[in-house]
Amino acid sequence: MGMYSLTSELSTFKNRSAMKVRVIRTYLVREKKGSSDIKSQKLVLHDPEDTVIHASIPAKIVPKFIHSFVEGKVYGVKNFYVVSNWHTYKTNMHEYMLQFNHETIFKELRSENFPWYMYRLRSFNSLKGNSELNGKELIDISGRVVEVYGPQEKNIGGHNARLIDFVLEDANGEVKICSSYDVTQVLFNLDYPEFINFMDSLRDIGYQTPMKSIASLSSFSFKNTMDESSSKSMELITINEIYDNDKVAARISGIVNPTDWFYSSCRKPGCNEKLEISEGVNKCFKCLKIWEDGILRYKITLRVVDMKGNASFLLWDRECLELIGIIAAELYERSNKTNEPLQQITNLVAKTLLFQITAKKDHTSHHNECNSDMPISLGDDDFLEGFLSDEAESPIAILPPVAVGDATEEPI
Structure with missing residues (x-):
């Protein structure tokens, strides 16, 4: 290596060493979560022999380096301290780590002949x-x-x-x-x-990856909605069979009214009833309270299709929030209160999802909506490929049961 030392040659007695390394990882450590104060900058580096070493840059000299190191690039670094690897959780198990100081200098170098060891991958079997x-x-x-x-x-x-x-x-x-x-x-x-x-x-x-799900609750929660479904094989049914079951895999073919995607609800905790204008005020006819304004919540009616039929599904606030990623009030403000279809809503079209549904008894009167003879724009083979391929074009989600309540809408 000539003028450059290998990681194996480092010693705490030398502070004028020089190394040629590739940056695997660079990140800032804050004084505390949510703080803008920087505690230090960290680097994870590897030398030509694929030996990984950690480097720390103290807060006082971070401004000298903060925009200098790019992950994947090769640098020459000189004049650093070699100290004990004192971190509790370590990016590598090397005995030593580097600590930069005011005299540390660096320069980006050519990387054509420098090895690429960005990852130290371990198999799952080696971990369990x-x-x-x-x-x-x-x-x-x-x-x-x-x-x-x-x-x-x-x-x-x-x-x-x-x-x-x-x-x-x-x-x-x-x-x-x-x-x-x-x-x-x-x-x-x-x-x-x-x-x-x-x-x-x-x-x-x-x-091939078996069909999995996006669950509504995290494993941080006390009870997980996936506990039951992940313990046994998942059985797919068609839309025609939804009246005898509560799970159906389908593709969203359209939004019934993409501009009618929210409603103003009661502010009382636990009451999501739609507010109605009565005598010039917003009134909840469920809890009989009057509010100056309500809470905006999602309410989106989808057209869905599978290999055998089609139906209308109604998604409420919780499910829409997980699919879209932001609350309805924030999306409304971002849209500048326009009455045009929003991309965040229309982006739901063509997603293939696994729905868990709640159907009211009177929905059975609309069973003729699920017409198995209705033509589908995609052939059955193409449609099956969307469900069963290991390269599915969109995630498959399982949505928790929704409380339909007093809704008079026809969709399930």
């Missing part, structure tokens, strides 16, 4: 039941997302945080990810060799 696994080491894994739980609001350290957890799967099993806040990074569908090789490995063995 491994008594020798160090629980303090932060490791890299790759997999296909097969189950996602709805975001949960949690208070952590006195600050509100939005948490979401999901399940990854490879050819050997499943694993659930828990983040380490600032350091954890989740990457999707990048055009890197590691991603391509993983997908090719699944195709080589003829592996």
Whole structure:
């Protein structure tokens, strides 16, 4: 290596060493969650021998480096301290780490002949039941997302945080990810060799992801809506059979009225009744309260189709919030209160979802809506491919039962 030292050659007695490294990861650590004050900047680096080492930049000199290091690029770094790896949760298990100081200098270098070791991937089998696994080491894994739980609001350290957890799967099993806040990074569908090789490995063995779901509750919750459905095989039914069952897989073919996607509801906790204008005021005829204004909530009527028929499904606020990602009031403000169809609403069209439905008894009188002889724009083979392919074009969601209440709408 000439003028550059390898990680294996580092010593705490040398502070004039120089290294040629590729940046695997760079991130800022805040003083506390939600704070704009920076505590430090961290780097994860690897040398030409694929040895990974951690580097720390103290807050006082972060401005010198904050925009200088780019993940994936190669740099020459000189004049740093070699100190003990004192972190509790470690990006690598090396004995030492680097600590930058006021004399540290760096320069971006050519990377054509420098090896690429951005990931240290571990198989799920190597993690499960491994008594020798160090629980303090932060490791890299790759997999296909097969189950996602709805975001949960949690208070952590006195600050509100939005948490979401999901399940990854490879050819050997499943694993659930828990983040380490600032350091954890989740990457999707990048055009890197590691991603391509993983997908090719699944195709080589003829592996297909079984149908999973997006659940309405997180595993952080006491009870999970997926407990029952994930414990046994999921049986698909057609729209024609929905009156004898409560789960149906279907594709959204359209929005019945894309400009009529919300209503103003009562502000009383637990009462989501639509407010009506009565004698010039907004009145809830369920709890008999009068409000100056209500809470905007989603109410979207979908046209859905499957291989055998079609129907109208009514989605309420909770389900729409999970699919669209923002509350109705915020979407209304972003739209500048326009009466034109919104992209966030029309984007629901063509999604293939697994619906869990609640049907009122009087809906059976409209059973003729589910006409098995009605032609579908997609052929049955194409439609099946959308459900069963391991390259499905959209996520498959399971929605919790909705309380239809006093709604007089016909959709289920």
